[in-house]
Amino acid sequence: MYTERVIEHFREPHNMGKLADYSAIGKVGNIVCGDVMWLYIKVEPDDEGREIIRDISWETFGCTAAIATSSMVSDLAKGKTLDEAIAITNQDVAGELGGLPPVKMHCSALAADALNEAIFAYLNEHGRDIPESLAKRHERIEKEVAQLEKRYQAFLEREPDAVGAAGPTEDSCS
Amino acid sequence: MPETIYLDNSATSPVAEDVVAAMLPHFREGYANPSSLHALGRAARRTVDEARAAIADRLGAAPDEIVFTAGATEADNLALVGAAHAFPEKRHLIVSPIEHHAVLHSADWLEKRGFAVTRLEVDETGRVDPAAVAEAIREETLLVSVMAGNNEIGTLEPIDEIGAICRARDVLFHTDAVQAYGKIPLSLEMVDLLSVSAHKLHGPKGVGFLYVRNGVRLAPILHGGGHEHGRRSGTENVPGIVGLAAATRLAFDELDAVSSRMRRFRERLIDEVLRIPGTRLNGHRTASLPHIANFSFQGIEGESLIMKLDEHGIAASTGSACSSPNLEPSHVLVAIGVPLSMAHGSLRVSTGRQTTDSEIDTFLEVLPGVVEELRAISPFKVGD
Numbered sequence: 001m002y003t004e005r006v007i008e009h010f011r012e013p014h015n016m017g018k019l020a021d022y023s024a025i026g027k028v029g030n031i032v033c034g035d036v037m038w039l040y041i042k043v044e045p046d047d048e049g050r051e052i053i054r055d056i057s058w059e060t061f062g063c064t065a066a067i068a069t070s071s072m073v074s075d076l077a078k079g080k081t082l083d084e085a086i087a088i089t090n091q092d093v094a095g096e097l098g099g100l101p102p103v104k105m106h107c108s109a110l111a112a113d114a115l116n117e118a119i120f121a122y123l124n125e126h127g128r129d130i131p132e133s134l135a136k137r138h139e140r141i142e143k144e145v146a147q148l149e150k151r152y153q154a155f156l157e158r159e160p161d162a163v164g165a166a167g168p169t170e171d172s173c174s
Numbered sequence: 175m176p177e178t179i180y181l182d183n184s185a186t187s188p189v190a191e192d193v194v195a196a197m198l199p200h201f202r203e204g205y206a207n208p209s210s211l212h213a214l215g216r217a218a219r220r221t222v223d224e225a226r227a228a229i230a231d232r233l234g235a236a237p238d239e240i241v242f243t244a245g246a247t248e249a250d251n252l253a254l255v256g257a258a259h260a261f262p263e264k265r266h267l268i269v270s271p272i273e274h275h276a277v278l279h280s281a282d283w284l285e286k287r288g289f290a291v292t293r294l295e296v297d298e299t300g301r302v303d304p305a306a307v308a309e310a311i312r313e314e315t316l317l318v319s320v321m322a323g324n325n326e327i328g329t330l331e332p333i334d335e336i337g338a339i340c341r342a343r344d345v346l347f348h349t350d351a352v353q354a355y356g357k358i359p360l361s362l363e364m365v366d367l368l369s370v371s372a373h374k375l376h377g378p379k380g381v382g383f384l385y386v387r388n389g390v391r392l393a394p395i396l397h398g399g400g401h402e403h404g405r406r407s408g409t410e411n412v413p414g415i416v417g418l419a420a421a422t423r424l425a426f427d428e429l430d431a432v433s434s435r436m437r438r439f440r441e442r443l444i445d446e447v448l449r450i451p452g453t454r455l456n457g458h459r460t461a462s463l464p465h466i467a468n469f470s471f472q473g474i475e476g477e478s479l480i481m482k483l484d485e486h487g488i489a490a491s492t493g494s495a496c497s498s499p500n501l502e503p504s505h506v507l508v509a510i511g512v513p514l515s516m517a518h519g520s521l522r523v524s525t526g527r528q529t530t531d532s533e534i535d536t537f538l539e540v541l542p543g544v545v546e547e548l549r550a551i552s553p554f555k556v557g558d
Binding site: 007010011013016017027031032033034035036037038058059060061062063064066067 | 473474475476477478481485502503514515518550551552553554
């Protein structure tokens, strides 16, 4: 069911853990779905003064695919300019892993969303202009959290602490 | 790679050598159709009759109370759907919320067709309260289905008490005994219908039976040549039926020895796994099947845990439904109130007759490191 690349990244994930000195954090996923991803980025200017993702790490609660996509998205974004990182899609993540089983595609969406949210948080905290595509994705992610929390209200009332920061895509947890 | 340590015997179990040996001649020489009139056919009929008698004998049933099926899913479907169609005036079913999906989805299917279904509650160990069954029974109640022992958490249900209540109220009582058959002594006294599968018991896949108490009417769900006294059409799976009988003999004749060994493994597993911080036992500490122990680990997800154990040559499974299209945690763990933050991190360890002490040793040596490894990359830290 999983490709060799997925298994490799699961066995020896890259960039895992929490950055000691991070610029921003993107939190996505919900414990109800069994996937939660926290992505940390350290943003610094490069020699030409462009802001790049100098360092990146993650902490993930989730299945094999969730861990492999966390590892892959961190590889893809590391060293990239913010604009380049914003352009990373879930298809990029899944593609680099040699594909994911259909039922696990939401994990790649989660990884791309986590990156999106970390960059959004960084730009927001620093009072920067937020590119429209990034803002739109942020809105979608927030909307999905609200929908998810509504759907799982009964569960969440029982465990108010179990709420993650954001939700995966609509079709991933139905 | 060293041999796999197979601790997933509740999913399916390795076919015992004696069972394979008993089956083989019925592929090679005894291939005839038991309904054929010639000598080979008559021999095949005798083979099926002998297997049926052996199973009935171990279970304490009459031979014609055993209806062979293609496994327990079919047996569960036949019990619920067959009874529903035989008694169309009775429009109400009662099930536990931790039944196998073969029961739950059969009940759902009937509900969509106009039946009323009561889903009972269970306590935090997964036990059904017999008093709740008594309370739920109505005038039009057809059948109550409560499993003998749960396949995910191992909890034993008070089926004798529930069966007695059903008997007194003239309601059919069905029990899915897939995990309990051959593992604990079972009394049919208060049971009307009982489902069994061969492959959980070191027998072959694709064969099982439904015990149907004499006098209980069922409408068939498979129509054809009228096999099994018209209750289940289809040419008998002779090698499979022989395998089921051989597995039954093996299990019942060594039940005490094998089950007490499994019980000892379970005790060790529970004692040692619970030493790992942030773990819990799902199910009942003592009122349990001997071969199933289910744990949850705070901060980690079940599928990852299974994959890490797999790297170490250990095969186990999770109650987490992460690999199914429905990503919600196991209906059993939710029903017993396992916190969601732990329901996704469940691990089911199920032993078989082949399991050894040294395999349990290895599992217990490997597990803490794997749990630690996964917790190191999780945002949820133990003690949060």
